[in-house]
Amino acid sequence: MPTPSGHTDAIRASRVIGTKVYNPAGEEIGTVEDVMLEKTANDIMFAVISFGGFLGIGEKYHAIPWSLLDFDPNRGGYTVPYSTEQLKAAPAYSIDELTVDDGRAAREASFNYWRVDPYWQ
């Protein structure tokens, strides 16, 4: 139950991982595979989302800005404000491509696609 001070925004990373992701129509479109953190700053870089179910391209993931995931308690999952078509056309990468030192280009291409400025250095 929220207190008057009202801080209700804490969530454990282990609870986020594995959570389902829905489109605005309420269709299940994927799963949060992981959350990418910045080692030396306090920034959450992005959520790593699998949409393999309909993309059919194997172990490829999307980097979705954390702030675009909206938790819906009724669905027990996150809603992203994108259509299936937008998601299908989005850049998709392997986990390694998203994490290795030279993966910056992949992350930047994703944020550019989603029209969100990267907030990390």
Next chain:
Amino acid sequence: MPTPSGHTDAIRASRVIGTKVYNPAGEEIGTVEDVMLEKTANDIMFAVISFGGFLGIGEKYHAIPWSLLDFDPNRGGYTVPYSTEQLKAAPAYSIDELTVDDGRAAREASFNYWRVDPYWQ
């Protein structure tokens, strides 16, 4: 291998969870149990660290500011710049106390103890 652009700071939350924590003397003092995230902002709130091994108080955890965990590739774990005495005297809470809506006091007491200003709202 780092590229010239040099961005090497991405780490997956799933890799952080379960990582050992050491004191500056290299003694293993605990484990990263979880990472607390801010739902609506891009902030990592803190790491949830278990020090049960020597605290002996069961399922109690410490909220350590993320920025104070220094990854040491040689040890394969994080070093925190605190003595055993400092850790023993630090506030310790159950996971519920750290996460429920009215857990703000516990988190603020921890950051006050570690002399780090909370950077979230």
